[in-house]
Structure formats: C-alpha cells, structure tokens
Amino acid sequence: MSPRTKEQNEVIRTQSRKAILNAAFELFALDGFSKTSMAAIAKEAGISKGLIYHHFESKEDVLKAVFDNLIAETADVWLQEDENSSPVDTLNTIIDFSLIFMKQSPGWVRLLIHLALQEDVMEGLSEHIHQLREGKILQVKPLFEALGYENAAEEAMYFGAKMDGISMGFLALGDEYPLQQMINRLKLEYNIHIDETE
Amino acid sequence: MSPRTKEQNEVIRTQSRKAILNAAFELFALDGFSKTSMAAIAKEAGISKGLIYHHFESKEDVLKAVFDNLIAETADVWLQEDENSSPVDTLNTIIDFSLIFMKQSPGWVRLLIHLALQEDVMEGLSEHIHQLREGKILQVKPLFEALGYENAAEEAMYFGAKMDGISMGFLALGDEYPLQQMINRLKLEYNIHIDETE
Amino acid sequence: MSPRTKEQNEVIRTQSRKAILNAAFELFALDGFSKTSMAAIAKEAGISKGLIYHHFESKEDVLKAVFDNLIAETADVWLQEDENSSPVDTLNTIIDFSLIFMKQSPGWVRLLIHLALQEDVMEGLSEHIHQLREGKILQVKPLFEALGYENAAEEAMYFGAKMDGISMGFLALGDEYPLQQMINRLKLEYNIHIDETE
Amino acid sequence: MSPRTKEQNEVIRTQSRKAILNAAFELFALDGFSKTSMAAIAKEAGISKGLIYHHFESKEDVLKAVFDNLIAETADVWLQEDENSSPVDTLNTIIDFSLIFMKQSPGWVRLLIHLALQEDVMEGLSEHIHQLREGKILQVKPLFEALGYENAAEEAMYFGAKMDGISMGFLALGDEYPLQQMINRLKLEYNIHIDETE
DNA sequence: AATGAATGAGCTTTCATTCAT
DNA sequence: TATGAATGAAAGCTCATTCAT
Numbered sequence: 001m002s003p004r005t006k007e008q009n010e011v012i013r014t015q016s017r018k019a020i021l022n023a024a025f026e027l028f029a030l031d032g033f034s035k036t037s038m039a040a041i042a043k044e045a046g047i048s049k050g051l052i053y054h055h056f057e058s059k060e061d062v063l064k065a066v067f068d069n070l071i072a073e074t075a076d077v078w079l080q081e082d083e084n085s086s087p088v089d090t091l092n093t094i095i096d097f098s099l100i101f102m103k104q105s106p107g108w109v110r111l112l113i114h115l116a117l118q119e120d121v122m123e124g125l126s127e128h129i130h131q132l133r134e135g136k137i138l139q140v141k142p143l144f145e146a147l148g149y150e151n152a153a154e155e156a157m158y159f160g161a162k163m164d165g166i167s168m169g170f171l172a173l174g175d176e177y178p179l180q181q182m183i184n185r186l187k188l189e190y191n192i193h194i195d196e197t198e
Numbered sequence: 199m200s201p202r203t204k205e206q207n208e209v210i211r212t213q214s215r216k217a218i219l220n221a222a223f224e225l226f227a228l229d230g231f232s233k234t235s236m237a238a239i240a241k242e243a244g245i246s247k248g249l250i251y252h253h254f255e256s257k258e259d260v261l262k263a264v265f266d267n268l269i270a271e272t273a274d275v276w277l278q279e280d281e282n283s284s285p286v287d288t289l290n291t292i293i294d295f296s297l298i299f300m301k302q303s304p305g306w307v308r309l310l311i312h313l314a315l316q317e318d319v320m321e322g323l324s325e326h327i328h329q330l331r332e333g334k335i336l337q338v339k340p341l342f343e344a345l346g347y348e349n350a351a352e353e354a355m356y357f358g359a360k361m362d363g364i365s366m367g368f369l370a371l372g373d374e375y376p377l378q379q380m381i382n383r384l385k386l387e388y389n390i391h392i393d394e395t396e
Numbered sequence: 397m398s399p400r401t402k403e404q405n406e407v408i409r410t411q412s413r414k415a416i417l418n419a420a421f422e423l424f425a426l427d428g429f430s431k432t433s434m435a436a437i438a439k440e441a442g443i444s445k446g447l448i449y450h451h452f453e454s455k456e457d458v459l460k461a462v463f464d465n466l467i468a469e470t471a472d473v474w475l476q477e478d479e480n481s482s483p484v485d486t487l488n489t490i491i492d493f494s495l496i497f498m499k500q501s502p503g504w505v506r507l508l509i510h511l512a513l514q515e516d517v518m519e520g521l522s523e524h525i526h527q528l529r530e531g532k533i534l535q536v537k538p539l540f541e542a543l544g545y546e547n548a549a550e551e552a553m554y555f556g557a558k559m560d561g562i563s564m565g566f567l568a569l570g571d572e573y574p575l576q577q578m579i580n581r582l583k584l585e586y587n588i589h590i591d592e593t594e
Numbered sequence: 595m596s597p598r599t600k601e602q603n604e605v606i607r608t609q610s611r612k613a614i615l616n617a618a619f620e621l622f623a624l625d626g627f628s629k630t631s632m633a634a635i636a637k638e639a640g641i642s643k644g645l646i647y648h649h650f651e652s653k654e655d656v657l658k659a660v661f662d663n664l665i666a667e668t669a670d671v672w673l674q675e676d677e678n679s680s681p682v683d684t685l686n687t688i689i690d691f692s693l694i695f696m697k698q699s700p701g702w703v704r705l706l707i708h709l710a711l712q713e714d715v716m717e718g719l720s721e722h723i724h725q726l727r728e729g730k731i732l733q734v735k736p737l738f739e740a741l742g743y744e745n746a747a748e749e750a751m752y753f754g755a756k757m758d759g760i761s762m763g764f765l766a767l768g769d770e771y772p773l774q775q776m777i778n779r780l781k782l783e784y785n786i787h788i789d790e791t792e
Numbered sequence: 793a794a795t796g797a798a799t800g801a802g803c804t805t806t807c808a809t810t811c812a813t
Numbered sequence: 814t815a816t817g818a819a820t821g822a823a824a825g826c827t828c829a830t831t832c833a834t
Contacts, residue, residue: 004813004816012818032316034232038804048820053805110315116370117308118230133370157367157376158383165363169355172314172331178355185356210793236829246795248831257829408814428712430628434808444816446810455808506711512766513704529766553763553772554779561759565751568710568727574751581752598795598834606797632825642799647826 017055019045025066029107032114033063064125070108071132087146092192094140095163099183102167110171136160147190162186215253217243223264227305230312231261262323265313268306269330272299285344290390292338293361297381300365308369334358345388360384413451415441421462425503428510429459460521463511466504467528483542488588490536491559495579498563506567532556543586558582611649613639619660623701626708627657658719664702665726668695681740686786688734689757693777696761704765730754741784756780 004012023044027036038059042049056062085093102109116129137156144152144159166186170177184194221242225234236257240247254260283291300307314327335354342350342357364384368375382392419440423432434455438445452458481489498505512525533552540548540555562582566573580590598606617638621630632653636643650656679687696703710723731750738746738753760780764771778788 004818008813009817016818032232034230037802039802049804050806050821051819053807054818059804113315113366114312117311117366130371154376154379154383158380161363161367161380162360163363164366165359165361168311168315168362168366169359173328178352181352182356182359185352207793214793235827240796247829248795248797249793251830252793405814412814428628430626433806438817445808446816447814449809450814509711509762510708512762513707526767550772550775550779554776557759557763557776558756559759560762561755561757564707564711564758564762565755569724574748577748578752578755581748598797602834603796610797631823633823643825644800644827645798647828648797653825 013055016045016047016051019047020052020055020062021066021069024062025070025108028063028066029105029111032111033059060125064128067125067128071128087143088190088192091140091143091147091190092187095183095187095192098163098167099179102170106171106174109167113168113171133160159190211253214243214245214249217245218250218253218260219264219267222260223268223306226261226264227303227309230309231257258323262326265323265326269326285341286388286390289338289341289345289388290385293381293385293390296361296365297377300368304369307365311366311369331358357388409451412441412443412447415443416448416451416458417462417465420458421466421507422503424459424462425501425507429455429507456521460524463521463524467524483539484586484588487536487539487543487586488583491579491583491588494559494563495575498566502567505563509564509567529556555586607649610639610641610645613641614646614649614656615660615663618656619664619702622657622660623699623705626705627653654719658722661719661722665722681737682784682786685734685737685784686781689777689781689786692757692761693773696764700765700768703761707762707765727754753784 020041023041024036027040027044030036038049038052041062042052045052052062056065112129112132115125116133118126137153137160140159141152141156144155149155163186166179166182169182170179187194218239222234222239225238225242228234236247236250239260240250243250250260254263310327310330313323314331316324335351335358338357339350339354342353347353361384364377364380367380368377385392416437420432420437423436423440434445434448437458438448441448448458452461508525508528511521512529533549533556536555537548537552540551545551559582562575562578565578566575583590614635617635618630621634621638624630625634632643632646635656636646639646646656650659706723706726709719710727731747731754734753735746735750738749743749757780760773760776763776764773781788
C-alpha cells in the first residue's frame with residue numbers, strides 16, 4: 001500500500017534531520033545563534049529552507065534539538081566510568097575527556113558558554129544548561145568525598161570553576177594558550193600523575 | 199540663529215558621545231550586541247538615530263568605542279596600586295576589586311566574555327581584548343615572582359583562569375552561585391587573610 | 397499484493413473524495429478559504445496531502461467541488477415542495493427551511509456569502525453562485541404571482557434581500573441577534589400565521 | 595536647531611500615512627485583506643515596505659487604521675442631519691447616503707461584510723464593527739419612534755436587515771442588480787416620496 | 793550638530809504543489 | 814491508489830544605514 005515503506009521514510013527523515021542538525025551545530029558553534037540564518041543552515045545541509053520547518057518548528061527549536069542531540073551523545077561517553085578505577089583515575093579521565101572535547105568541538109563549548117551567560121535564553125533551554133552544569137558538579141562531588149575533602153561540594157564547584165576558566169582561556173586564545181601547562185598545573189593540585197608524552 | 203562657539207560645540211559633542219556610549223554599554227551588556235538595535239541605543243541615549251552616525255561610523259564602531267572607553271576608565275582604577283603594599287595585599291586588592299566590578303557590572307563582564315570567545319570579532323577589537331587579558335596577566339606576574347613562585351608566568355595565567363572560572367559561574371547562576379565561598383577558597387590558596395565580615 | 401477489482405477501487409476513491417470534501421467544507425466554512433491550508437484539510441480528512449492532488453487539481457478546485465457537492469445536496473431538499481399546499485404555506489416552508497439551514501450550517505451560509513461577494517474571484521465559481529441566487533428567486537416568484545403581487549419578480553427579489561439581510565445579521569451577531577423576531581416580522585408582512593411555540 | 599521643522603516633518607509624515615492608507619483601502623477593498631500584500635501596498639503607495647512599519651505595527655494595524663479613518667470620515671457626513679427635517683426626510687437622507695456610499699466604495703462595503711462575518715477577526719476590530727452596526731441601528735431607532743412604530747427597536751433592526759440585504763444583492767450582482775427598484779420598494783414601505791429622476 | 797523619514801537587503805516563516813516510491 | 818518528504822516562491826517583518834533639511 002504504502003508507496004514508500006515506513007522504514008524507507010524513517011531513513012529519509014532521519015537523514016534529513018541529521019543533516020540539518022549537523023549543519024546547525026557547525027554554524028551555531030562557528031558564528032553563534034543570531035548570526036546563523038536558516039538559509040545558511042539549509043545550504044550547509046544541502047536541503048531547502050522549507051524542509052527545516054518540516055522537521056522543526058522554529059530556529060530556536062533547531063537549537064534545542066542540536067542541544068539535546070549533543071547532550072545525549074555526550075552522556076554516553078560521560079557515563080562510561082570504570083567502577084573499579086580509583087577516584088584519582090576517574091578525575092583524570094574526566095579532565096582528559098573534557099580536554100579532548102574542548103579541542104574537538106571548541107565551537108560547541110563556545111556556544112554553551114554563550115548560552116549559559118545569556119540574559120534571556122529561550123524557554124526550556126536555560127534549564128537544560130543549568131542542569132548540565134549541575135550534573136557535572138554532582139558527578140564530581142563523590143570523587144572529592146572519596147579523596148577526603150572536608151567540604152566536597154565546595155571543592156567540586158571550585159574544580160568546575162578551574163575547568164571553566166581554563167576552557168575560556170583556550171577558547172579565547174586558541175593554540176596560543178598554554179593549555180597543557182594549565183591542565184598539568186590542575187592535575188598537580190589533585191595529585192594526578194601527569195603523562196609526560198602529552 | 200545663535201552662532202555657537204567652538205567650545206560650546208565641543209561640549210555638546212562630548213555630551214552626546216557620552217550619552218551614546220553609556221546607553222550602548224548598558225544595552226550591549228544587557229541584551230548582547232546582536233540583539234541591541236541602533237534605534238534602542240538612540241532612544242536610551244535620548245537622541246536621534248542619525249546622530250549616532252555623526253559620532254560613529256557603524257554599530258561595530260560604537261562597540262569598539264564602548265570598549266575603549268571602558269578600558270580607559272578601568273585602567274585608572276587598576277593602576278592605583280599602593281607602592282608600599284605587600285604582594286599579598288596587592289593580590290587581595292585585585293581580587294576584591296574584580297569582585298566588586300563583577301557584582302556592579304555583570305553585564306559588562308558578560309559582554310567581555312562574549313567578545314573574547316567570539317570567532318569572528320570585528321577587525322581591531324579582538325586585539326584590544328587580548329591585550330586586556332594579557333595586561334592583567336602581566337600585572338599579576340610580578341606579584342607571584344615576589345611571592346617566590348618558580349614559574350610566575352604560569353602561575354599568573356593559572357590565577358587568571360581561576361578568576362575567569364569564578365566569574366563565569368557567577369554570571370551563569372547569579373545570586374545562586376556561592377561567590378564568596380569560591381573567592382575565599384581562592385584567597386586561601388594564596389595565603390590571603392579572609393575578612394570574616396564578608 | 398491483493399489485486400483490487402475496479403469496483404473496490406471505485407469505492408475507495410469515492411470514500412476518499414467524500415472525506416476530503418467534508419473536511420474542506422468544514423474548514424472553509426469555519427476559517428475561510430484563504431486561512432485553510434491543504435495540510436489542514438488532509439489532516440481533518442485523515443488522508444495524505446498528496447492524495448488530495450489525485451482527486452483535485454488545486455485548492456480552488458477543491459472549493460469548486462465542495463460547492464457543487466453542496467448545491468446538489470441542497471437542491472434535493474429544496475425541491476420537495478408539496479404540490480397541493482397553498483402559496484402562503486409554501487412561502488412559510490421556504491422561510492422555515494432557510495431558518496433551519498442557517499442555524500444548522502452557519503458556516504456554509506457564511507461561505508456562500510463570502511463567495512457571493514467574491515473576495516476571491518475564481519473563474520467559473522461566481523457563475524454557479526449567481527445561478528444559485530437566481531434559482532431561488534425564480535422559485536419564489538410564482539408564489540408571489542399566485543399571491544396577487546403586481547410585480548412578482550421584483551417582490552421575489554425584495555423578499556430575497558430581506559432573507560439575506562436577516563441571515564447576515566444572524567451570522568454577524570450569532571445568538572445575540574433577535575432572529576425569531578425578525579423572522580416573525582417578515583412573516584407578518586406576507587400574512588403568514590406565526591407559530592407561537594417558536 | 596531642528597533640521598526639518600516639526601511642521602515639515604508633520605506634513606511629510608501625514609502625506610506618507612495618507613498614501614499608505616489610501617493604497618491599503620483600495621487594495622483591501624479590491625482583493626481582500628488576505629490577498630493584499632504589504633509589498634503591494636507599498637508599491638501602490640509609491641513608498642518602501644519598511645516605511646509602512648514606520649507608521650504601523652503590522653498589517654492588521656494598517657487595516658484597523660484604514661477602518662478608523664473611514665469611520666471618522668463617514669461619521670462626519672452621517673452626523674450632518676438637519677435638526678428641522680422630518681423623520682421621513684431624515685430616513686430618506688440616510689438611505690440615499692448609504693446608496694451613494696455603496697456605489698462609490700463597493701469594495702469597502704464588501705470588506706466590511708467579510709469582516710463582520712469572519713469567525714476570528716483581529717482583536718479590537720470586531721468591536722469596532724459591531725459598534726458600527728449598533729450605532730446605525732441606534733441612530734435610526736428614534737426616527738421610527740417619531741414615526742409612531744410601536745416596537746421601534748425591532749423596526750430599526752428590521753430596517754437594517756433590509757438595507758444589508760439590498761447591499762448584498764448589489765455587491766453580488768453589481769450593475770445587474772435592480773438596485774434602484776429595491777431602494778424604491780424600501781422607501782415605499784416607509785412612505786418616502788420617490789424622486790422620479792433617480 | 794541634529795533630526796527622523798525613508799530605504800532595501802535580508803530575516804524567519806508559511807504553504808500550495810511536486811515527486812520518488 | 815496513496816504517501817509524505819521535499820521544494821521554492823512569496824509572505825510579513827526588522828534594522829543598519831542614508832539623506833534632505
């Protein structure tokens with residue numbers, strides 16, 4: 001009956017959606033949300049402007065979807081903690097992972113910061129962002145407890161601040177920023193062994 | 199009708215310029231650069247749209263001027279260091295000043311971060327921003343030298359990262375952020391006596 | 397898979413067509429022609445957008461079909477005049493029928509008026525509408541002849557105007573309109589006995 | 595001081611505004627509200643699209659302004675009733691005035707009817723329309739009281755219905771409609787002397 | 793110096809219609 | 814017969830910038 005099978009349609013839909021999401025992610029990260037036009041997204045994705053509205057209700061909706069998409073992807077990796085590893089090792093892994101993410105998707109981190117700092121973000125998005133921040137803190141807190149810090153919550157937040165600050169420096173200066181030095185400096189504070197090859 | 203003297207014209211010109219700059223600063227900081235319209239600036243400044251173009255070439259030009267203006271004002275205060283104070287006291291003063299500035303002009307700090315992170319900032323502006331960052335580092339470096347740090351340059355940069363990270367947290371969360379705790383934590387690391395009343 | 401017989405296809409085709417027509421009628425009547433989208437019609441009819449174009453050439457074509465369809469349906473009822481009834485009774489019946497129709501299908505009457513006033517001039521449609529109007533007049537004319545009016549054609553048209561005016565009032569004001577009073581007033585003019593229960 | 599005097603600006607502003615209003619009136623009446631684009635209005639008015647938004651907030655706002663404008667203009671004439679004239683004469687004048695208006699601005703009357711019948715008119719507009727209708731009725735009511743009608747309110751409304759019906763007929767059929775005959779027929783009912791030259 | 797009317801390019805969004813399957 | 818993904822033209826609207834005065 002069906003001219004295209006449901007599966008075929010699903011595949012096509014998913015492809016388009018992904019193309020849009022990828023294009024939007026790239027452009028939002030590169031130029032920011034305001035400066036990125038729907039026309040640009042469509043062109044980058046190789047589809048028509050109209051099709052975007054077939055998949056998303058508005059430009060803001062695209063941003064939310066890009067966001068959700070990335071959260072989901074990130075979460076997968078984030079959650080792969082080795083149960084048996086020591087707190088120090090876990091902390092090390094988290095730092096390294098953040099480092100890799102930062103290097104690979106600086107645009108996205110930039111966008112995240114922009115959104116986190118924005119005065120009037122879209123409804124529903126700011127919650128996501130704050131949850132993301134809070135989630136990170138909560139995840140790190142037990143590690144500091146295990147490491148014997150008296151006020152683990154405070155330490156977790158302070159750790160977050162350091163990571164944020166280093167991120168900012170890297171994003172602002174790029175390769176001119178002594179990223180590795182800063183990371184090493186950070187690891188030292190938490191008695192993490194530094195891999196010399198890095 | 200009444201032929202104005204050069205002096206009168208100069209005064210009027212300066213007044214208009216300041217009004218524009220103030221209005222632009224406020225709005226840029228509050229809503230961001232893209233979202234702030236020239237019409238809004240004119241309205242806030244209490245002058246006409248056209249007049250802005252007598253003083254500045256473009257919207258970007260206004261931003262640059264706002265920036266320069268603030269750098270100049272900030273520098274004045276920044277430089278009022280007491281020659282006789284100890285490095286620790288000076289560091290303390292710098293931290294406290296940053297704290298006050300952050301609390302009083304969160305919009306401006308926000309704007310600074312936005313600009314610092316922007317990929318394609320306007321010609322000439324990014325240099326300014328980087329100089330501003332570098333200036334801060336260079337200013338702090340001698341303090342760490344005096345405090346006996348081996349790699350003072352690195353420590354200065356790390357200190358900057360921490361300050362940036364704390365700023366970000368405060369800007370993102372506002373009063374929900376444990377700003378004072380973070381600052382105290384920072385001061386502790388540098389053996390700065392913490393004023394209990396704060 | 398299952399090779400359909402011609403009859404089966406015919407049945408399916410007719411069903412789809414009717415579903416489209418019903419959905420379109422409802423939406424056109426409720427929201428007007430311009431505001432009703434093909435997507436909305438498809439959704440209301442429970443079929444796909446594409447299918448509409450298998451049955452009709454365009455949105456305008458759908459409107460024409462809706463129109464024709466309703467004319468046909470209406471005509472059936474309209475023609476059921478009792479041969480033996482007096483002119484006054486017949487007139488009464490016509491008025492009552494119009495009243496019922498108006499109350500039951502205000503959307504349709506509204507649509508008719510919209511079309512009669514031809515905001516959207518569609519080739520071929522306006523003729524239909526004028527024929528419909530003329531048909532009504534011609535149907536009423538013999539009654540006024542039988543009632544002894546000198547200029548029956550004129551009286552028929554004047555009667556039509558009154559009916560139209562009352563319809564408009566009702567459609568514009570809804571239940572706030574003293575519909576029954578107006579109808580009674582009209583019947584009085586033609587010496588029609590008024591049923592008190594109304 | 596002022597580069598253009600306030601008076602000059604006022605004149606320019608008024609000119610533009612009138613040009614827009616005239617163009618919009620003409621096009622709305624001709625093609626209807628939906629079909630008339632802002633671009634078309636701008637072109638007809640001989641100005642840019644953007645300028646319309648300098649004067650009006652939205653397309654709907656233009657319609658409201660057109661409406662208000664016409665109400666105001668109409669009111670002026672409508673109110674010029676001779677205090678000394680008899681009720682019959684006044685009624686006659688009202689009928690004649692309506693007739694002239696209908697002939698001169700059929701598009702506008704059409705638009706009025708469309709708006710009056712529309713299910714979801716813009717906020718604020720429907721009130722205007724109903725007030726306009728009500729206003730007419732209220733104005734006519736005293737005349738019927740003076741003429742000795744028992745239920746003057748009802749008669750006023752019935753009179754309105756007749757006028758509406760005749761308008762509709764004329765708008766639907768144009769010059770094919772026996773407008774003068776219908777008007778004469780109406781006047782006869784109220785014992786208004788008919789000017790033979792008409 | 794100052795105004796604000798005016799422009800026009802470009803924005804987001806809608807939707808009748810087409811087409812591969 | 815039937816689907817719905819995809820298109821593209823055109824809509825309403827915004828805004829940095831220009832210009833006559």
